[in-house]
Amino acid sequence: xxxxxxxxxxxxxxxxxxxxxxxxxxxxxxxxxxxxxxxxxxxxxxxxxxxxxxxxxxxxxxxxxxxxxxxxxxxxxxxxxxxxxxxxxxxxxxxxxxxxxxxxxxxxxxxxxx
Amino acid sequence: xxxxxxxxxxxxxxxxxxxxxxxxxxxxxxxxxxxxxxxxxxxxxxxxxxxxxxxxxxxxxxxxxxxxxxxxxxxxxxxxxxxxxxxxxxxxxxxxxxxxxxxxxxxxxxxxx
Numbered sequence: 347x348x349x350x351x352x353x354x355x356x357x358x359x360x361x362x363x364x365x366x367x368x369x370x371x372x373x374x375x376x377x378x379x380x381x382x383x384x385x386x387x388x389x390x391x392x393x394x395x396x397x398x399x400x401x402x403x404x405x406x407x408x409x410x411x412x413x414x415x416x417x418x419x420x421x422x423x424x425x426x427x428x429x430x431x432x433x434x435x436x437x438x439x440x441x442x443x444x445x446x447x448x449x450x451x452x453x454x455x456x457x458x459x460x
Numbered sequence: 461x462x463x464x465x466x467x468x469x470x471x472x473x474x475x476x477x478x479x480x481x482x483x484x485x486x487x488x489x490x491x492x493x494x495x496x497x498x499x500x501x502x503x504x505x506x507x508x509x510x511x512x513x514x515x516x517x518x519x520x521x522x523x524x525x526x527x528x529x530x531x532x533x534x535x536x537x538x539x540x541x542x543x544x545x546x547x548x549x550x551x552x553x554x555x556x557x558x559x560x561x562x563x564x565x566x567x568x569x570x571x572x573x
Binding site for chain 2: 355378380387388389390392395435450451
């Protein structure tokens with residue numbers, strides 16, 4: 347049962363353009379959604395998150411949009427830079443307590459072409 | 461601040477052999493997680509410790525996997541005997557106050573041949 351889905355395994359964009367990474371989920375009980383970035387041979391690093399009570403969160407070049415009715419969120423990177431090339435994981439969390447667990451999507455490999 | 465340390469970085473073993481991975485979390489982090497990431501999939505939680513007690517091990521294949529957290533600090537994850545399908549990256553993470561604030565180590569890439 348894949349509760350968090352990233353249907354695009356890869357995405358290629360030109361430097362300076364917008365990158366849009368998508369994520370769908372099935373469980374309406376999730377309270378938080380997070381995006382992680384992973385370079386080869388490194389662990390995932392936290393990028394940005396959004397609470398289920400909001401529809402947008404922005405941090406510099408990164409913006410996450412949440413559409414609860416569609417159970418869909420997206421990460422926008424503007425402008426995209428070659429250093430953004432990595433695997434991006436969407437993750438969802440029910441509750442904020444220490445005993446709750448992250449459920450990850452399968453990831454999208456972003457390649458930003460110079 | 462030092463990050464989450466894991467060793468070894470890479471390990472190749474034959475099926476039916478045993479293997480152990482080590483994790484040293486960020487100092488002061490009470491919660492420690494072990495994740496398994498199979499190629500093409502997202503990380504999957506295997507076990508979660510709060511100090512030295514197990515909070516969640518529902519997805520740990522207990523017939524072959526075991527984990528412990530020594531004195532609420534370092535942790536080891538063991539596989540015995542290994543199967544081909546155990547080939548994956550094993551990620552350790554730690555946090556002060558829940559998974560939203562988790563920091564990940566670089567992982568151990570295990571190849572079972």
